[in-house]
Amino acid sequence: MFRFFLTRFSLIIPTFIGVTLLTFALIRLVPGDPVELMAGERGISPERHAELRAAMGLDKPLLVQYGDYILNVVQGDLGNSVVTRTPVLDEFMTLFPATIELSVCAILFAMIVGLPLGILAAVKRGSIFDHSLMGISLTGYSMPIFWWALLLILLFSVNLGWTPVSGRISVMYWVEPVTNFMLIDALLSDEEGAFSSALSHLILPAIVLGTVPLAVIARMTRSSMLEVLGEDYIRTARAKGLAPLRVVAQHALRNALIPVVTVIGLQVGVLFAGAILTETIFAWPGIGKWLIESVARRDYPVLQGGVLLVAAVIMIVNLLVDLTYGVLNPRIRHGGH
Amino acid sequence: MPLLDIRNLSVEFSTRAGKFRAVDGIDLTVDEGEVLGIVGESGSGKSVTSLAVMGLIANNGRVVADKMEFDGRDLRTLTERQRRNLTGKDVAMVFQEPMTSLNPCFTIGFQIMESLKVHEKLGRSDRRRRAIELLEKVGIPAPESRLSSFPHQLSGGMNQRVMIAMAISCNPRLLIADEPTTALDVTIQKQILDLLLDLQKERGMALILITHDMGVVAETARRVSVMYAGQVVETRSARDLFTHPQHPYTGALLDALPERALGKRRLPTIPGVVPGISDRPNGCLFNPRCRFAQDKCRREGVPLFPDESGAARCFYPLQVTGGVAA
């Protein structure tokens, strides 16, 4: 177990170097710079342009810029946004809860729906239910997120008028930001109806973001469950005269979950990627939308810092997943014999 | 009245290659407290038979029988729930592979206590006490501390002891041990076998001991049935079977025993394998491997011929004719 974590930690440093190098290089490959974009239509004189670029340190050779950047990062300084002038870390911290709230709800939705469906498909292997579920999940897996989002918006927001189209809560409510998680803050506030408003804003984006993980989880649960159901110890459980529900939900599921947890962990990366589109479509004020805007504004520090922080979060979550894996699987927890 | 009474049991699997009769019209009776040995090579249908008795045949299998009674109750008409109340309680089973037959995600203690909870409705502390007693009974050292062990922390022999503890936890009246020692080291095999027989005697439970080792049944069983390709080819008392085998297959199995091959340079073996789904011959199923096969054997199916001490499925039984071709 200890060695296992040591190897995991030794991977962190190269990953960070790779991430910083990539974002640093890629954003500078995009034509235009922050000064030009801030000046906008009005334009700017070449002297003033050069002056401002120098003020941001953009006139130095790229390698020096990168070196400066890394030096600052190592000291915990991710720089300030060139647009708002606030520290990148502060902006991240205020926006991050919105993304967490959305992602957590999305993955919860995916698990609550995907696990039972996958289990049922495995138990009823070869049935019409099984075949149609696998067909649908393949569709869900390959569906473009923005198209799916627009479809849901058209149906539930435009035609049926059930859910709002954008934002985290209706403008009618003012909710004190205590935790920055809108659902919790809305519950804490004494504004009546704030919670249901927050919830109705969350539902569609969470479904959209949760669709791909849902499909992945359902398929993985099914195949893992099928494998486990053929194991000798399942036969033993049945030979003890246990009820089928107990055999499946306890003896089989516990084993089947081990690979599923890994897959759920891998979905964290997928979630962040999906959050970028989903947040943009639903005007959800989170990290995804923030990053997209930083590209549009060539806000180099925000993009570099933001991507770095997201990468850190993904790595932490993956580590946590590995820990859960150990909890579920005694063979890892105790090592061999 | 026998404890287990089965007549004309067949199990047919539908596979991609078509229908396959893994068990073909066998009779099986076991009296209270009796040890019945079932012997046969790999693929002869021993496990499928025992699974059919347990009611654990996979979905692609169909079980039919003229009679299937346990303690006078017709197993064919029980509801699933009634059947479950019987399996694991009155009829229990020990499997061949101890390392994979225990659930890797649950502790030994949990897996033993689970049966006690489901069948005996015991409270938590009673279950724990009983589990420790059971582990002690099957010869596991420091049973109390073993309760929280996982199967992967124990050796194969220890796991098989746990399986046995689990199987006898609800005092079954019939225990089916399906090749309980095949996967174990030779030194451990004897210990496990002795343990099973001690428990059988002590509790007076009936035991069906399945094995492919003639030597094992010789010392243990009162009666022996020999299975080949899904059929019982010979059945009689262990003593008669060993002194006067009638079926050529039984004879060949006995000849293959090391203690009978003393003085011979090589252990005689039976060439070929048990026919599978695609290569079942016409006539006597053993005829391609039989030294005494005649034309009739290749043409006509053989019924089980009763004789003074049992029955054999052969047109030209050994002791009577001495084997025609011999």
Ligand SMILES: Nc1ncnc2c1ncn2[C@@H]1O[C@H](COP(=O)(O)OP(=O)(O)OP(=O)(O)O)[C@@H](O)[C@H]1O
């Ligand atoms: N679920 C199943 N579907 C199809 N065929 C099966 C199934 N279960 C068993 N069989 C077949 O039935 C035949 C008898 O198998 P069985 O496991 O009873 O043999 P066995 O006598 O126990 O052999 P071994 O000594 O290897 O345990 C084999 O040919 C096997 O392939």
Ligand code: SF4
């Ligand atoms: S019937 Fe014929 S082939 Fe079959 S065992 Fe007897 S002698 Fe051999």
Ligand SMILES: [Mg+2]
């Ligand atoms: Mg077997």
